[in-house]
Amino acid sequence: MLRLQGRARPNWQEIVESQGLGFHRNVPQGQHGRPYWDESVHYSFALAEVEDLEGVVEELHQMCLAVVEHVITTKRFADFGIPEWLHAPITASWKRRDPHLFGRFDLCYEGKTHPKLLEYNADTPTSLVESAVIQWEWMTAVHPDADQWNSLHERLIDRWKQIDPGPLHLAYTATEESGEDALNVAYMAETATQAGLATQVLTMEEIGWETGLQAFVDSQHRTLGALYKLYPWEWVIADQFAGGAIEAQSSGTPWVEPLWKMLLSNKALLALLWELNPDHPNLLPAYLDGPRDLISYVSKPLLGREGASVRIVTPAGVTENAGDYGTEGYVFQEFWPLPEFDGWRPVLGAWVVGDQAAGLGIRETAGLITDNTSSFVPHLIVG
Structure with a gap:
């Protein structure tokens, strides 16, 4: 694993915006004033390193599913701060195996020691477009003979075909002002459309509750069946119509991500992973x-x-x-400090789609905490 200097394309802003990455202008910059998308540097991995990371991601994914089974079986919902009225619906969602779509493991790794899990973004992961599209297009334009750990697009299409939820609404909240959520949902709609699904993008604020039908409807009064929501479950359950949202999960067209993912999008997961897998080399x-x-x-x-x-x-x-x-x-x-490369600290965002490792996105920060001022940088597989 190496961090290599390069040269940004003179018109990189226009290029990435033409590929959909428009929100980068609205992301707050850190103290060094770096743009959100920074192609003046990139990381290079050996194929063996990527193959090792793929194995780690898929093992972590299975360990996380085992945590869900453990919580359901032992009724340890209190560790997650989940109210009692949700215990039975989450249990039912898990027992139905309501289908899951994807997630992103944030890893600490420098190419020498075991990758360490920092956290799991299991319900509403972002940086999807940068990972799946923008860095791939950069590679094909600048390093056409290289490769990349990146099968996100194809795997998302295949996963939508497996889930096959029928007509699909996809929603994000209009309160997110940078445009990042809107972009991620628009891209997800594209993958679902390519999988053969009829799609409709809207905001969460456009979803209404039809009293007569006792159902959620969109702005054109069409009943919502399947819903992909870039809107966390902890916000849904605090809504006035949370009961209706929970009841909708038993209709045969559950929302994506499913209700049981509340157990994986909560950082109590980290403690239970360690309890059930003490001294595992990829856990802290x-x-x-x-x-x-x-x-x-x-x-x-x-x-x-x-x-x-x-x-x-x-x-x-x-x-x-x-x-x-x-x-x-x-x-x-x-505390496991992020490795330092030229004064910058990368976090590896390793994607899983369905049950398979699917790609990598890297964010860098100068500080010890990766926040919303970090920069996304591309990567290559060389050799």
Whole structure:
């Protein structure tokens, strides 16, 4: 694994925008003023490294599914802060095996030691377009003889064919102002369309509750069946019509991601993974009742996003990001610093589609906490 310097194409902004990446202009830049998409550098991997990462991702995925089974069997919902009225619906969703689509494992890796799981984005992962499309197009234009760990597009199409939910609505929230969520949903709609599904994109705010039908409808009063939502379940269950959303899951056309994914999009997962797989080489010690004997640790809110409300405690001091998360509780995970390449720290976002490893996206930051000022950089497989 190497970080290599290059030269950005003179008209790179126009190129990536023509490929769909328009929101990059609206992403806040860090203290170094880097653009969100930065093709002036890239990472190079040996094929053996990628093959190892693929195996790690698929093993982690199976371990996560085993956690869901454990929580359902032992009724450990309280560890996740999930209210009692949701226990039975989540259990039913799991027992039906409501279909899951994809997720992104965030890994710490430098090409030498075992990759370490930092967290799992299992419900509403983003950076999909950059991972699936933009870096692939960059490779074919700039490094046409190289390869890339990137089968996201094809695997998403195949997975939609397997799920086969019928007519599909896809929704994002209009409150997300950068345009990132809208782009991710539009791309997901493209993959579903290529899989042969009839699709309709809308915002969550356009979805209404039809009292007479006792059903959700879109802005044209069409009943919602299958719904792909870039909108986390913890927000859904806080809505006025949460009961209707939960009831809709038993209709035969459940929403994607399924309700049982609440157990994987919650960072309590990290503690249960460690409890059930102690000393696993790809896991870090993590606990729900405090840092225990950890000398250096990270406290992460169970439902936090983009590094908000994260606190790193080491003998050298404390580093923290402000945020509004944390009332739901925290997990305490051993601090495993990101590797440093030329003053920058990469997080590897390794994708899984269905049950298969599907690709890689890399975000860099100068600090210890990866947040919404990080930059996305492409990668290659060489040799």
